[in-house]
Amino acid sequence: xxxxxxxxxxxxxxxxxxxxxxxxxxxxxxxxxxxxxxxxxxxxxxxxxxxxxxxxxxxxxxxxxxxxxxxxxxxxxxxxxxxxxxxxxxxxxxxxxxxxxxxxxxxxxxxxxxxxxxxxxxxxxxxxxxxxxxxxxxxxxxxxxxxxxxxxxxxxxxxxxxxxxxxxxxxxxxxxxxxxxxxxxxxxxxxxxxxxxxxxxxxxxxxxxxxxxxxxxxxxx
Amino acid sequence: xxxxxxxxxxxxxxxxxxxxxxxxxxxxxxxxxxxxxxxxxxxxxxxxxxxxxxxxxxxxxxxxxxxxxxxxxxxxxxxxxxxxxxxxxxxxxxxxxxxxxxxxxxxxxxxxxxxxxxxxxxxxxxxxxxxxxxxxxxxxxxxxxxxxxxxxxxxxxxxxxxxxxxxxxxxxxxxxxxxxxxxxxxxxxxxxxxxxxxxxxxxxxxxxxxxxxxxxxxxxx
Numbered sequence: 001x002x003x004x005x006x007x008x009x010x011x012x013x014x015x016x017x018x019x020x021x022x023x024x025x026x027x028x029x030x031x032x033x034x035x036x037x038x039x040x041x042x043x044x045x046x047x048x049x050x051x052x053x054x055x056x057x058x059x060x061x062x063x064x065x066x067x068x069x070x071x072x073x074x075x076x077x078x079x080x081x082x083x084x085x086x087x088x089x090x091x092x093x094x095x096x097x098x099x100x101x102x103x104x105x106x107x108x109x110x111x112x113x114x115x116x117x118x119x120x121x122x123x124x125x126x127x128x129x130x131x132x133x134x135x136x137x138x139x140x141x142x143x144x145x146x147x148x149x150x151x152x153x154x155x156x157x158x159x160x161x162x163x164x165x166x167x168x169x170x171x172x173x174x175x176x177x178x179x180x181x182x183x184x185x186x187x188x189x190x191x192x193x194x195x196x197x198x199x200x201x202x203x204x205x206x207x208x209x210x211x212x213x214x215x216x217x218x219x220x221x
Numbered sequence: 222x223x224x225x226x227x228x229x230x231x232x233x234x235x236x237x238x239x240x241x242x243x244x245x246x247x248x249x250x251x252x253x254x255x256x257x258x259x260x261x262x263x264x265x266x267x268x269x270x271x272x273x274x275x276x277x278x279x280x281x282x283x284x285x286x287x288x289x290x291x292x293x294x295x296x297x298x299x300x301x302x303x304x305x306x307x308x309x310x311x312x313x314x315x316x317x318x319x320x321x322x323x324x325x326x327x328x329x330x331x332x333x334x335x336x337x338x339x340x341x342x343x344x345x346x347x348x349x350x351x352x353x354x355x356x357x358x359x360x361x362x363x364x365x366x367x368x369x370x371x372x373x374x375x376x377x378x379x380x381x382x383x384x385x386x387x388x389x390x391x392x393x394x395x396x397x398x399x400x401x402x403x404x405x406x407x408x409x410x411x412x413x414x415x416x417x418x419x420x421x422x423x424x425x426x427x428x429x430x431x432x433x434x435x436x437x438x439x440x441x442x
Contacts, residue, residue, distance in 0.1 A: 044272035051272030195416035
């Protein structure tokens with residue numbers, strides 16, 4: 001149960017994984033790999049005394065994560081005055097063991113703690129939003145109608161360092177207690193992944209418009 | 222932008238969707254549909270002054286959600302003394318509009334607020350865990366080595382009402398400002414879904430064990 005392949009130590013006591021610590025990873029490569037596998041994060045932010053968990057699009061640039069939303073949104077108003085938790089996770093499979101106790105899932109998750117800051121300079125905002133769009137579909141930004149000043153102004157953009165991060169990763173077959181391998185229950189893994197289906201053109205596309213090659217190359221996971 | 226198909230009102234002011242409120246749904250059928258589509262939730266729980274977001278397996282029974290973990294876990298120690306946020310979300314597609322401002326995703330999410338309670342009676346715990354396992358793979362519980370008293374004792378089980386819930390659901394093609402439909406950018410949706418791959422038997426399965434039919438029927442989404 002305690003294969004210590006975690007290459008590095010926890011960056012802080014509060015990020016140190018206590019439960020199932022043998023699944024913990026703190027190295028930067030693992031953090032980045034998980035962050036780069038999906039654009040969906042869950043941000044924990046205290047509002048009116050409740051730790052709200054908000055799903056949001058996000059992206060990574062170097063050692064920071066970024067997410068955006070409506071500047072009128074509650075989260076962006078209180079974000080800079082507290083530490084938040086930024087979690088990204090992916091379900092990779094159902095792990096059917098020989099006991100309900102070892103019933104599990106294969107997954108990848110990263111939890112980042114820290115103080116976020118808002119980017120307010122319009123040119124800077126626009127540059128990051130361009131990186132976001134082009135990160136999902138290369139070259140897409142320049143194919144779009146350029147943003148107006150107002151559109152940039154009403155978009156809030158938050159950013160946070162990924163320095164204080166911890167990951168949990170589970171892969172592979174079930175792990176039963178040694179004695180239980182003699183129990184005659186079928187065990188195994190049902191793998192789960194994101195599937196990207198063929199793009200569906202908007203019925204209101206102008207006649208003769210071709211789907212960009214990059215749209216077809218979109219992947220996830 | 223404001224098709225008011227939300228059949229019911231928000232159950233509380235703090236769950237009322239403020240941003241993109243035209244995507245809000247508060248009816249029980251939508252709440253249940255989203256909760257029943259995936260076993261992955263993100264729980265927001267304040268610990269040491271930080272709104273930790275913990276990914277976890279969960280399941281629904283009637284008007285309550287349940288999740289379990291190690292009884293030694295920090296979350297289960299502080300859960301009953303605060304309101305928590307229980308969020309379930311699924312990414313259904315990438316929505317490529319004609320402007321970066323309307324770049325979006327199709328998704329389903331539900332956010333539940335409230336006070337969770339721990340179930341401590343061993344028989345009650347076991348009954349709920351059985352429902353969880355059988356909910357994912359029908360009949361699976363009785364194929365497993367029965368749990369020991371100790372296994373049940375070290376498993377924490379939390380439960381929470383789904384009464385105070387709000388959903389956001391986005392489906393369909395991009396929504397651009399009317400004037401932008403004349404802009405010659407290709408627009409459309411890249412659908413995303415969970416894919417369940419063929420089960421992989423544990424290499425340590427006893428010889429001659431057959432994969433239960435129910436394992437093959439597992440779906441997600």
